Amino acid sequence: MLKLEQLTKVYPTGDKALTDVTLEIPSGQVVALIGPSGAGKSTLIRCINRLVSPSSGKAILDDVELTALGSAGLRRERRRMGMIFQEYALVERLTVMENVLSGRLGYVGFWRSYFRKFPQKDVDEAFRLLDRVGLLAMADKRADELSGGQRQRVGIARALIQDPALLLVDEPTASLDPKTSRQIMRLICELCKERDLAAIINIHDVALAQMFVERVIGLRFGVVQFDGPPEGLTPDVLTTIYGEEDWKETIQKVDEEDLQDVVS
Amino acid sequence: MQDIQAAFLAAFNLIVSLDADLFEIVGLSLTVTLSAVAISCLLGFPLGALLAISRFPGRGMIVVFISSLMGLPPVVVGLTVYLFLSSAGPLGSWQMLYTPTAMIIAQTLLVTPIVAALTRQIIEDLNGEYSELLRSMSARRRDILSTLLWDARYSLITASLAGMGRALAEVGAVMIVGGNINHVTRVMTTAIALETSKGELALALGLGIILVLLSISINAALMSLRTNMERFAYA
């Protein structure tokens, strides 16, 4: 269970990226965080795993107050939060397998990981995960030989091998084509179900969010504007989140792309 | 014209006959320069990397200072080391002036800023791509440093080669602290200067040819590393 209490972030530049964000996410629930660019989505998930320090408010994961942790405690808790990035999420010159195993870095320490001295059970788990995300055959390929979708699958496997309690996902589909985007979203949501994992998925694409999650949170200018099931995203609600133009464009775009998928 | 042709011929003969004097000088040059580059890497890699990932007051000034040291005139470095090592200087009792060790010290001072400044740039760029990923995986500071240094290893080799090019070609610093003593501290550049002034063109030319070949090989190595690195994305 993740709890945020009046989480607020003001950047040194004066940008008020988050204002009093309060919400609860039970384990096993996948939440899509939507909102226009600059709404504070990335800031929100970075405040949870403290890649960004919140200005005030609390983030609590299973009774541990993340916002109060010192550096040792933070390292320990970060292992329980798997993060999946939009891009640059892999160490390019390592193999797929090594990238997945690097998710154990927080557990086994650097030297053991670079000299490939991972415990056998980590290696076994890495193979299982690669199999699950459909990349078993690519284990020895170098990361820079992969397509965007494949790279994202490796990122997912790497986050999962941390054995996290919470998955933080920042725009997992922003650099992917629509079809691959849907496959990746489906995979993330299935894996969360299988593992009873809570997840926050930042996504600017409303239709994609509606397709896969049970709960949507809409952010605008750092303030929560909507929190509910995807069916609740009426045109009025979407307008308060995105303003007049934006959301209609996203939806239309996806519809056209869907059509293309059907035709091809 | 006749003289120059004869000198080229003699120089060529010295090289192909593996002339002992000539290769002693080349050997000492390489020993001094390679030692200086090795020490500079040991100092410059961690220093540059630390600067790249740290934020503290005065960091910007240190970065500017190190970059400006890259352009230090070798004679000034030689003079400084001379002042420290001369019998009247603070380290005079070590009696190191006019030894290869003194030359290594001087060249280390010349090369370390180059290696450190290039390392800082390389590691800072790489860190821009890795830092969130590594921190989100609970990597410690030293894990982050060693991951970055390791992943940037090909670029770091180019940094050390750049330093080597400068050390091998400079004449001012080694001349002042080494003294160009035959069989002891005579290296390629100082020998070329001396032999030319004596009119002994054969040895000077022979050394000059080898020096040029060495710099060409260093640059070729640099270039082929760069080309290869494009395949190794982000190397």
Ligand SMILES: Nc1ncnc2c1ncn2[C@@H]1O[C@H](COP(=O)(O)OP(=O)(O)O)[C@@H](O)[C@H]1O
């Ligand atoms: N490192 C930063 N320094 C200053 N301002 C930032 C920084 N990161 C984000 N911001 C600002 O915070 C706001 C929210 O940004 P972000 O969380 O990236 O939004 P989103 O991910 O929804 O696009 C924006 O106004 C952005 O300009």
Ligand SMILES: [Mg+2]
């Ligand atoms: Mg963002």
